[in-house]
Amino acid sequence: MSEELDSFDRFSLINIVPASRDFIRIEGEKCAGCGACVVICPMDLWKVREGHARLVEDYREKCMECGSCFITCEYGAIDFSYPPAGEGIIYKFA
Amino acid sequence: MAKGYDLIIVGAGPGGSVAAKTAAESGLKTLLLERSRVPGEKNVSGFGLTSKAYRDFPWLHQMELPSMRVGRKCVAHILSPPPELAERICLYSGTSRRISYQEGKEFFTVMMLRREFDEYLARQAVAAGAELRTLSLVTGLVRERGKVCGVRLEGGEEFRSPVVIGADGVLSTVARHSGLREKWRPEEVVSVCCIDFSASRERLDCVIDDATFHGFFGPGIGGNYFMCMAEGVHLGGPGVGNSLISRLKRRRIKPAKELLDTIKAPSTLNLLKAVDAVPREWQAHLLPWLDRMPTNIFGAGVMLIGDAAGLPEPIWAEGVWQAMYSGRLAAEAAKEVIDEGDTSFSSMQRYLDRLEDSPVGRDFIGGVQMRNLFELLGDPRVLGELTEMMVDLFVAMFMNGQEVHAEAMSRLLPILAENLPALLEVGRVYTPVLMEMYSQSLRDKLRLLKSVGAILSGMTSDLDQVDGDGT
Numbered sequence: 253m254s255e256e257l258d259s260f261d262r263f264s265l266i267n268i269v270p271a272s273r274d275f276i277r278i279e280g281e282k283c284a285g286c287g288a289c290v291v292i293c294p295m296d297l298w299k300v301r302e303g304h305a306r307l308v309e310d311y312r313e314k315c316m317e318c319g320s321c322f323i324t325c326e327y328g329a330i331d332f333s334y335p336p337a338g339e340g341i342i343y344k345f346a
Numbered sequence: 347m348a349k350g351y352d353l354i355i356v357g358a359g360p361g362g363s364v365a366a367k368t369a370a371e372s373g374l375k376t377l378l379l380e381r382s383r384v385p386g387e388k389n390v391s392g393f394g395l396t397s398k399a400y401r402d403f404p405w406l407h408q409m410e411l412p413s414m415r416v417g418r419k420c421v422a423h424i425l426s427p428p429p430e431l432a433e434r435i436c437l438y439s440g441t442s443r444r445i446s447y448q449e450g451k452e453f454f455t456v457m458m459l460r461r462e463f464d465e466y467l468a469r470q471a472v473a474a475g476a477e478l479r480t481l482s483l484v485t486g487l488v489r490e491r492g493k494v495c496g497v498r499l500e501g502g503e504e505f506r507s508p509v510v511i512g513a514d515g516v517l518s519t520v521a522r523h524s525g526l527r528e529k530w531r532p533e534e535v536v537s538v539c540c541i542d543f544s545a546s547r548e549r550l551d552c553v554i555d556d557a558t559f560h561g562f563f564g565p566g567i568g569g570n571y572f573m574c575m576a577e578g579v580h581l582g583g584p585g586v587g588n589s590l591i592s593r594l595k596r597r598r599i600k601p602a603k604e605l606l607d608t609i610k611a612p613s614t615l616n617l618l619k620a621v622d623a624v625p626r627e628w629q630a631h632l633l634p635w636l637d638r639m640p641t642n643i644f645g646a647g648v649m650l651i652g653d654a655a656g657l658p659e660p661i662w663a664e665g666v667w668q669a670m671y672s673g674r675l676a677a678e679a680a681k682e683v684i685d686e687g688d689t690s691f692s693s694m695q696r697y698l699d700r701l702e703d704s705p706v707g708r709d710f711i712g713g714v715q716m717r718n719l720f721e722l723l724g725d726p727r728v729l730g731e732l733t734e735m736m737v738d739l740f741v742a743m744f745m746n747g748q749e750v751h752a753e754a755m756s757r758l759l760p761i762l763a764e765n766l767p768a769l770l771e772v773g774r775v776y777t778p779v780l781m782e783m784y785s786q787s788l789r790d791k792l793r794l795l796k797s798v799g800a801i802l803s804g805m806t807s808d809l810d811q812v813d814g815d816g817t
Binding site for chain 2: 260262265266267288291292293294295296316317318319320322323324326332333334336337338340341342343344345346
């Protein structure tokens with residue numbers, strides 16, 4: 253049990269049907285590079301590079317659709333809408 | 347031509363399904379739209395259905411789901427500051443005989459999986475006559491003459507109805523497209539992560555039994571919780587009570603890291619080991635967490651319920667009962683306004699009025715003041731002092747085999763006196779909670795007096811009229 257927790261891998265414990273289109277959009281010019289999205293994302297999908305927030309390329313395979321980045325961004329640089337019907341995160345034991 | 351209904355409900359969570367069930371039972375032609383393949387697969391919560399839900403929806407007593415475990419006890423573990431996280435005091439409590447209704451005297455919550463629960467409720471809605479359409483993502487609303495009168499799905503398909511209920515959760519599309527709310531502010535939501543574990547039913551029966559909720563708190567610890575179902579355990583947190591903004595401003599600790607760190611507390615880890623827990627799913631979501639009852643939750647032809655309306659209560663952000671309750675109120679209001687043929691803003695106002703007067707609305711009384719109290723109790727220094735005070739009192743009174751008993755017992759008053767500053771600080775923040783409660787009940791009484799006054803003055807004017815007629 254404790255070994256399993258030490259090697260706890262979030263990504264191996266989620267079940268996602270990758271979305272067929274983007275559902276997070278970034279308006280780069282509005283981003284102030286504050287890094288709030290980096291702190292708040294439960295999957296660590298954001299980085300700040302050269303003063304701007306960047307989302308990992310393969311976010312559609314990792315994002316849990318919590319919307320934390322969208323709510324947290326006070327500059328309106330991140331927009332989030334739900335992925336298409338039947339796609340995205342699927343919880344079996346929630 | 348868009349297909350027409352009396353009522354469209356967006357989102358088949360507990361709120362949406364109860365709204366659909368209520369509406370269908372009242373004779374409305376009801377459409378319930380859900381973006382996932384099966385209701386429940388998009389929802390997250392370490393979920394305990396509180397006894398209030400059984401009080402208000404008696405048909406729930408017939409519900410039997412494989413994951414259910416009845417919680418008749420709650421446990422609060424107060425730990426020492428990190429990195430030790432050692433158990434300092436543990437309060438194990440049954441239900442209180444002072445609770446005002448029978449179910450509340452008998453149990454706290456019934457733990458279960460949302461996946462099973464949401465599906466069960468959606469089936470109830472369908473059995474009542476509502477039409478459930480899964481795999482349907484609402485991306486826009488249809489409006490006519492300033493009123494919402496339908497929804498648009500991704501792909502362009504439209505459905506029409508004089509009233510639309512937004513039951514689409516914390517990131518509600520209906521709220522956004524109706525213009526009621528673009529998005530919550532960061533201080534209005536909390537971020538919750540959960541790890542779901544499979545666990546042995548036998549071990550759970552033996553180790554946990556009906557103590558299905560364990561909370562872990564302590565000075566400098568965000569706090570997490572442990573919820574036990576029939577064959578599984580949810581570990582959730584971290585730092586319930588840290589809004590996104592306070593997390594960013596004060597802590598800047600990543601939520602996932604904080605939760606994983608708190609598992610290292612021996613009391614958490616040992617409990618997990620004792621029930622043979624094996625991690626099986628990682629979950630994350632946001633909850634609205636307001637300290638005042640939200641009012642911007644309806645418009646002409648549209649109402650928001652549950653998380654979409656921001657109704658989770660201000661302390662623990664419990665939201666399922668609130669969603670169900672508001673769903674029923676919204677469906678009842680929808681039936682009335684449709685029968686009256688008036689879906690204007692002022693006609694829809696009845697939904698908010700009833701919600702404010704309901705136990706859901708009343709749970710926000712003193713919300714602001716309670717937040718202050720909890721913030722103080724979350725202060726590492728104050729909580730540290732109070733924890734050690736409780737340990738000192740407990741050991742001096744009951745557990746002292748180390749010294750002369752009478753001497754240890756005589757220490758009680760000095761211990762209290764020594765901790766007077768911390769106790770006074772708590773009192774200073776607790777008093778406003780009481781004052782808010784009393785002033786609210788005073789306002790209720792005044793309102794009652796006013797309405798009695800209005801009836802009386804109505805009677806006198808009737809009398810005047812009688813007099814006038816008589817002369």
